[in-house]
Amino acid sequence: MAQLHDSGLTGHQVSHTEHHDHPDMEEMRTFGFWIYLMTDVIIFGTLFAVYIVLQGNTNGGPGPKDLFQMGGIIASTFILLTSSYTSGLAVLAMHKGNKKALLGWLGATVLLGATFIIMEINEFTHLVHEGATISTSAFLSAFFTLVGTHGLHVLLGLVWMIALMMQIAKRGITPVTKRKVNVISLFWHFLDVVWIFVFTIVYLMGVS
Amino acid sequence: MQHDMSPSHADKNHGSLKSYTIGFVFSILLTIIPITVVMSGWLAGKASAIILMVTAVLQLVVQLIFFMHLREEKKPRYNLLTLILGLIILLVIVIGSMWIMMYNMVAL
Numbered sequence: 074m075a076q077l078h079d080s081g082l083t084g085h086q087v088s089h090t091e092h093h094d095h096p097d098m099e100e101m102r103t104f105g106f107w108i109y110l111m112t113d114v115i116i117f118g119t120l121f122a123v124y125i126v127l128q129g130n131t132n133g134g135p136g137p138k139d140l141f142q143m144g145g146i147i148a149s150t151f152i153l154l155t156s157s158y159t160s161g162l163a164v165l166a167m168h169k170g171n172k173k174a175l176l177g178w179l180g181a182t183v184l185l186g187a188t189f190i191i192m193e194i195n196e197f198t199h200l201v202h203e204g205a206t207i208s209t210s211a212f213l214s215a216f217f218t219l220v221g222t223h224g225l226h227v228l229l230g231l232v233w234m235i236a237l238m239m240q241i242a243k244r245g246i247t248p249v250t251k252r253k254v255n256v257i258s259l260f261w262h263f264l265d266v267v268w269i270f271v272f273t274i275v276y277l278m279g280v281s
Numbered sequence: 282m283q284h285d286m287s288p289s290h291a292d293k294n295h296g297s298l299k300s301y302t303i304g305f306v307f308s309i310l311l312t313i314i315p316i317t318v319v320m321s322g323w324l325a326g327k328a329s330a331i332i333l334m335v336t337a338v339l340q341l342v343v344q345l346i347f348f349m350h351l352r353e354e355k356k357p358r359y360n361l362l363t364l365i366l367g368l369i370i371l372l373v374i375v376i377g378s379m380w381i382m383m384y385n386m387v388a389l
Contacts (some may be wrong), residue, residue, distance in 0.1 A: 107360050111367035118371035122378035147316060154312060161348050165298060262348045266341050273337040274317060275376040281319040281329050 099252035106256045110263050111225075120222055121274060123214040128279070132210035137279030140205055142196070149192045150272050153227075156185035157265035160258045167254050172246055175254070179238050182261065185210050186231050193224045216275065223271055226264050233257060304347025320373045351368055 099219050128137070163178035197217070200206075207217040234257055315333045318324055324332065343352045345364075352358050 093377050098313045104359060108363055111363050114367040115370050117375070118374045126378055126382040144319070150312060151309070154308050155306070157308070157344065157348060158301060159305075160297070161301040162298075165296065165301065188318065259349060262344050266344050268313070269340045272312075273333050277315055277319045277333055278330060281322075281325075281333075 095227050103255055103259075106158070106259065112261065113263065117219075117222070119171055119220040120215070124219045124275065127211040127215040130211035132156065132212075134210045134213070135205050136212065137275070140200060140203070141275065141276055141280055142199075143193055146276050147276060148270065149189050150268065151266050152185050152189050152192075156182045156189070157262050159185065160261040162169075164254060164258045167246055167251060170246060173242065175246065176238055176241060178279055179234055179241075179254075182239070183231055183234050186227055186234070186261075190224060190228055190231065193220070193227075196237075197221075219275060220271060220275065223264065223267055226267075230257065230260055230264060232259075296347065296353075300347050304343050307343045307347070308340055311336045311343065 159178050159181045163175050163182060166174035166178055200213075205213055207214050237250070237253050237257060240253075244250060314324050317338045318329055323329075351361060351364070
């Protein structure tokens with residue numbers, strides 16, 4: 074027992090990087106988040122399947138070609154792509170121990186994400202004003218559910234990122250805040266990937 | 282920070298400015314290609330759909346490798362394994378739904 078305890082203590086004093094067999098708690102938590110992301114893959118997969126199956130059922134109402142204004146959609150795609158890059162730069166700044174740059178890049182990511190959300194809300198209100206609501210047709214029900222679920226994820230990510238920025242400003246870069254930044258950047262890249270598929274399957278294939 | 286450690290740890294899950302920038306450039310290119318294909322109307326029907334899906338999947342690969350650092354994972358590759366499991370379920374749901382609902386319709 075005493076020996077076990079001893080090795081446990083030294084294990085904590087030596088830096089984590091030298092312990093191969095000792096599972097790092099923060100690494101485990103990151104992996105746990107990864108598993109959550111895989112369940113999110115299944116949610117989005119189901120919504121994509123629904124959309125693909127129902128997209129032709131417009132109930133005599135407007136179809137994708139009548140509704141989608143590609144200018145704004147393309148702009149918001151590039152905005153989200155860029156925010157994926159800036160969240161990566163935030164992780165880089167964190168590993169360099171540069172708190173200011175970390176907060177700066179996270180802030181840039183939040184601004185880009187907020188722009189994306191505002192553009193999406195504008196698009197949705199525009200659609201509703203045109204009479205294309207969630208209850209107009211099966212196509213629009215599937216559309217609003219799929220795109221809206223992605224938008225909700227982005228919105229949640231924004232709230233989360235702002236809270237994390239406040240925590241980092243207060244506590245600095247610690248193993249715990251490090252893991253949180255890693256996790257949220259994974260989330261953000263994931264949302265970017267989901268949007269690429271929304272953009273391709275819903276918008277580009279819808280108008281082509 | 283830990284750059285003088287053994288090479289397998291030196292850049293674990295970090296990436297560099299270069300790798301992030303390469304990934305970003307790739308993802309921009311992989312977005313411009315499908316947009317041009319659709320907007321110019323070069324290709325129609327199946328050919329265009331194939332190009333759109335291929336560029337989207339490549340985009341996924343770029344994000345996984347350059348941004349999520351999937352390739353730099355340590356040996357028991359649990360991240361990769363759970364991803365494969367997730368993708369299998371995804372494909373079963375999407376392709377299965379399409380197959381049943383679109384190509385197997387009875388009477389209509």
